[in-house]
Amino acid sequence: MHRLTGADRLVALVIIALAAIGFLILVGPVLIVLVTSFTSSRALRFPPPGLTFRWYLELFDPVRSAQIHVAALNSLLVATLTAISATALATGAALAVARTRAGWARFAEGAFLAPLVLPGIAFGLASLMFFSWLHQPPSLLLLVAGHTMIATPFALRTVGASAAGMDAALLESSAVLGASPWRTFRRVVLPLIMPGVAAGAFLSFVSSLDNVPVSLFLSSAQTDMLPIRLWGMMETALDVRVAAASGVLVTGAFVLLLVMDRAVGLTRRMSV
């Protein structure tokens, strides 16, 4: 070990101080929302004057919060269907790209990832115009189609990373031993790429559940989505039920994250 000079120490101190502020800014708001959701006050006062479960009770009240429940169920249904369709489409495409050496595969991969760089709000508006041009009334299926386009690149990246590490010799052995392509897929390919598929399904699900720009244009009174409903509740009268809903969403996301991290090492997968 070498000795730190005074200047080095100062630099290290500044770095650690800024990192601490960064950490606080990342984590603090989540904790503050959790505490606020137990407030006894009608206002968003912090620190809360007292702690109760009243906003959670109100949030789960089937009559007073009926609209929120409809929106939440719509969001869960759309997110589930989006996760299925995005993962299926991405798995096929990722296998094709990973198993092909031709130049078109690199080009196709770039094109498949294009929705990532496009502002969601432009795509949301474009989808609204497209479906209205086709005279399609608002429906949850249109939302699934729109969300799938946004979610597929996430799944494509995680499945692609798994598929790239696959040993081609295993596939050839399976074929030589007489397995049909489908059997090879089920018994050899799928188990090998499963961590990537699971991570992709999870990311697609979360991306759909949180989607704002597409839902903003494609949802309607009948196909209300949770983020849009919560946005409405924040824009008009500030409703403390939003804090309770946030508490539920944060807890759900945290539990899912821990489960996925245990199962497929999600934190590792997301930083590559």
Place this chain on the structure above:
Amino acid sequence: MQENGVWRLALPLALAQALFFLAPLMLLVGTSFATDENLTQASLRAWRDMLGDSFNIMSLLNTLRLGALAVVATTLLAVPLALLHMAAGPRLKRIILLAAILPLLTSVVVRTFSWIVILGREGVINSALIWSGLATSPVALLQTEPGLILALTQIEMPLMLLPLIAATARIDPALLDASVSLGGSLLRTLRRVVLPLALPGLVAGATLVFASAATAFISQSVIGGGRLNYLPAQVWQQAMVVFDWPVAAAMALTLMGSVLMVAGALSLLGRGARHA
């Protein structure tokens, strides 16, 4: 899984993207050059309304500035966090990574809402200011640009931090030891050894943060409020309130074009810096 037929597996996604992604975008372009949403007649009216109106141009510039400031703010805090992650042991590494991912998994709406609680008149910051005697009455933080930038710093930070961590994690610790043992100061080692190697992550992060902050409709409209004008809110207004779809399309395409241009410039910058 024959090599020659495997391309067919990509067909479903290619078709789905052509139908539900490419076709809508082409219609968006078409609508911006039409008199109305039924594409009755070609016209440049929408583009004249978008580009010839000083209010809209101001909104565009505000939006781009917001994106740039978000990049600066997230860089300032994410780079030290990534450096700490690089130097940390496995336990602290894991904590930093979880802290980076947790906000990403809590919906944007929740993250935006938490900043209302922090920035509000009776919120965390005002309570602290009044309690410590630094202020006698609540300071307006909501509906101000500094408040919005502070909120976006958290909301967008994971997009900067994760690519940075991915880049710095690949740096060989032996390189740092070599630089230091050859007499390089910490600052010099960071500038000459770490920064060039972390640059691809920084560029990727800057691109993601810029694109996301500039188009963050919910955060802009809830924390920025009606007093600050940004282009995404104008797009929504024209499309869903005024129902002038050609103008909404021209605005959305202007936003898209500007974001893509900045992303392109950033990637050129990253490539140029690597060769220098």
